[in-house]
Amino acid sequence: MKKLFGVFALFLMVSLTANANSFELDENIMDNIVMEIDNQIVVESESIEAFGACHTFVDTLMVNMIESGAYEGDNAQAVEDWSNLYDVCDALEASGVM
């Protein structure tokens, strides 16, 4: 998504420079483009927040599980499950769910 945004911004700059002398950009069009970029940034940052939230959620969950005695003192199993749940978050992020 970042790459796409970068390419889009670059394309916009090149287009504007190339066409600067040939026509004056309509102010409304410019506003729309800025709004579109703003929206993209919002969507992007929401994704980052959601991604972080998944890991934070796992942290809270695992602390609850360990404190409630789910692992009955088996720290090795708890650490491994903690890591496995992080993998679930990573997979969700990679598949675009988050």
Added chain:
Amino acid sequence: MKKILIIFLSFFTCYSFSQEISGEVTYKKVLDLGKLKASVDDSKSKALLAKVQEENQGKQYTLTFNANESTYTRLKTVQNDAEGAFTKLNLGNFKGVLYTNMQDNETIHQKEYLGELILVKDSINYNWELLNETKKIGKYNCQKALLKIKYADINGNSKVRKVVCWYTPDIPVPFGPEKFNSLPGLILELSTSKGAVVATEITISNTKELLEIKKPKKGKEFSEKNLMTRQGRYF
């Protein structure tokens, strides 16, 4: 004299039976995380436990044994191998292959740990309490046994984990599901705070064609104590 002869004969029969015995048992996991669910107070943790229980319910495992050794692992079937996001968790699951050798007094648990194949070695040391209660599982007469395992929780408080087993002296081998063994008969049912493991199919062979039990060799070696200490650093 007669008494001595009878004792000798029964010992000899029992000894030769266990020397030639081999077999395979299929176990089914009946996961019950209800108690655990009741002990957590947030709805998200309860939802996770419900999902873990749903995805891991009814998984089948197989125990293969001869007189001295056994292996325990998840049964390979299409239905059994269906992987959900939570089937990889240890919570309520048994992962990898557990090899037991009674003569060498050792267990080797081969499993994937944080993306790496490891061998966790441990000695066999169970202090079972044999109880008088009996029941039948299928055609086998079973007796009850109780195991109390002491451990320290995350806050260092001393706790006890209880394991209840039903074993059958009709099949005189000391093996059972997961890492539980050392009883005077095959374990057919095991209950913990997270549910039960129940034998559903038993195949016994008393011929000399014993099943071959493979000792797992691949993986980085750890002792059980070593692995626990290593992970203790995270807390």
